[in-house]
Amino acid sequence: MTQQPLLTLQNVGKVFGPVTVIHDVTVSVYPGQVQVLLGENGAGKSTLIKMMAGVYQPDSGHIVVDGRTVTLPNTRAAEALGIATIHQELNLVATMSIAENVMLGRMPTRHGLVDRRALRQQARAALALIGLDIDVDILVGELGIARQQLVEIAKALSINARILILDEPTAALTRHETENLFAVMADLRQRGVGMLFISHHLDEIAEVGDTVTVLRDGEFIAEVPASTSEDELVKLMVGRGIEDQFPRVPENLSQAAEVLIVENLTSTGLFSDISFTVKAGEVLGIAGLVGAGRTELIRAIAGADRYASGTVAVRGQHLPKGSIKAAIAAGIGHVPEDRKGQGLVLDASVNNNLGYATLASTAKLGLVDFAGQRSRATAVAKRLRIRMHTIDQPIGALSGGNQQKAVFGRWIIAASTILLLDEPTRGVDVGAKVEIYELMNTITAAGGAILMVSSELPEILGMSDRILVMRDGRIAGELSAAEATQDAVMTLAARDVDETHEQR
Amino acid sequence: MSTTTLPTPRRGIDYKKFLANNGALVGLVVLCLALFIATPDFLTGPNLLNIGIQVSTVAVLAFGMTFVIVAGGIDLSVGSVAALSAMSSGWMFASAGLPGWLALVGGLVVGALAGVINGLANAYGKLPSFIATLAMLSVARGLTLVISDGRPIKTAPEVSFLGGNLGPVPMPIVILVIAALAASFVLNRTVIGRSMYAVGGNAEAARLSGLPVKRILVTVFALAGLFAALAGLLLAGRLDSAQPQAAAGYELDAIAAVVIGGASLSGGLGRISGTLVGALVLVVIRNGLNLLNVTSFWQQVVIGLVIALAVGIDVLRRKSRNS
Structure with a gap:
């Protein structure tokens, strides 16, 4: 040189x-x-x-x-x-x-x-x-x-x-x-x-x-x-070794109940005839190319968008279409793909952002439970090791990883048992990534279920117990953790995709 | 490890930030001091009561506007809705023969309904609030003229009472205090109030967190309509009559008061106390210029400059927050 x-x-x-x-x-x-x-x-x-x-x-x-x-x-x-x-x-x-x-x-x-x-x-x-x-x-x-x-x-x-x-x-x-x-x-x-x-x-x-x-x-x-x-x-x-970039600890699922059952879910032009189940304690990964309908599927399950036909059931109860409120009440928590645009109110405090999902449910006579909210937020921020000056700091000032932890924290406060994760570690650095993966382990160890969409193949392969591959709005195949490889996933995801689809 | 804090840049005592957050209050104090020095007529009982009465209409309108602006919208119709509410109340009393108290309540209901329509058009009809309320500005003023046939209508004694005195204190000031406390309570303490900040800050994030964004928006505009109606009745009460051209252009005063008070037009920020200070700044400037014999033509120039200054501070504040 x-x-x-x-x-x-x-x-x-x-x-x-x-x-x-x-x-x-x-x-x-x-x-x-x-x-x-x-x-x-x-x-x-x-x-x-x-x-x-x-x-x-x-x-x-x-x-x-x-x-x-x-x-x-x-x-x-x-x-x-x-x-x-x-x-x-x-x-x-x-x-x-x-x-x-x-x-x-x-x-x-x-x-x-x-x-x-x-x-x-x-x-x-x-x-x-x-x-x-x-x-x-x-x-x-x-x-x-x-x-x-x-x-x-x-x-x-x-x-x-x-x-x-x-x-x-x-x-x-x-x-x-x-x-x-x-x-x-x-x-x-x-x-x-x-x-x-x-x-x-x-x-x-x-x-x-x-x-x-x-x-x-x-x-x-x-x-x-x-x-x-x-x-x-x-x-x-x-500054230290990270033994395992993907520290997934799988649960024993042989006795586990199916907590989320999706049947024949169809949304015209976005995805069609999607059926799968997720068990308590399981991480189900959804792989596929951008535009395969993964985000749209997750949003439909979360109640964020309506769909044409099919059913979503949580613990045997059917959820009404397009109702975020009903989904949350059934225990669903949605971590959207665009943290800044859809996950957080950046100008609002960490405390407020942690509390939005529980604002109404913890209120008494329509009045906000400020003291309870603060103590819940403080506890969860500590548990998730959210690095911040104070809990009243605008959340926009935190790093990407800490912001993402706060979105998770919102659903932990809401005691959600089924988490829908869309690109959970996008724009998050290595250290915080591992913390988020460990958090996923904690959630599944406590009987929670996770549905995770990710474009990062190593993450899908490393953290999922089972993988669904989507292509052009349909499920192209299902792989167990053992049989999943990058090649196996990509073969299913990309088969006869014409180039133009991705180009523009 | 669990209590690690992340250092972020900070520059000693941040005067800029302090001024940006309390600029309106500082401005108001300076303004009052200057007027106190400039003219002996400023700090007198009658003049202060006069200021109180004048500020009541602007402030009550602006409280309603604060809800809308915090939630990320704008309501151009409040002046017209104030006039429509007062006129409807007058009509209910004078033409429909309803008892006075019912005419008063009826006027408030008309205002809230106009707000609900704004809210429905905005939340469900997907019209931008600017457009929806611009339409209502015209519709409400038009209906006011239709009802009144362009002539004033005498108000019910109950409404006139709102413009009168309670002992030595003018009723409008009493109403102003009650309205401020109520608005502040709603915005600060209630679920719907706190939700407004979330909706104004990021409506999609609020929605995905399970907040009923559409219902919140309808409530927000309904509140703006209700407060507009109250302002309209105050105004009519003072004159003992509902005027067809009452409160024309007041929406701009209300918006100015909210913005001077530190709210951001992009939503998610704003306080009732700030709005009250903003309204006082506007009224005190007008009052002071009157006392100093400045013509109303020049007054408009000054008010315009004050609004520009206030929005400039808003920009400055956002800059200091982002850096």
């Missing part, structure tokens, strides 16, 4: 009030290389990225670009030096066309009017940089996340970005889309673009990365080659 780095953060530090969030970290991005930034939520990754992007200025140390020390007072200065960030939340205007988005802020004009022909041409040229051949008149909002991401990358490259910062770009992508992205990254590497890559998926690191910088609590821990084993990476990241 004798090459000169494109960008170096040299011994940088950052302090917010009394708290040091970054202490003496050095990280470099080299041309044609993918530098991975690895660490748990709160380790300081995003602070470092923001320094590179000109959002934050380091309090100590300095930033070196092309061998020259620079200051980046704002994002414009960073862009001028060729540094572009692809955020998880994309900076695109959904109601404008691809071409307009790519050329936003620098639209070609003729006589003061937008020159549509030049606009399309230049946008096409930008997209060609990453080999994306697509109609540039399509509105960005009509594209899937994966395509939107590529549009954003093309936009960055067309403004001569040489350093791409990719903040968890794969979090919302399917396996197939991720591979597409990696192919684009490999191509960019060939052309000398330096990349900084962040991901919670450890298996992606060896696949796409060159070197890994590990951070813990704002400090530099190690720089290791990307080929380092996952166990080793976890140990570096968490």
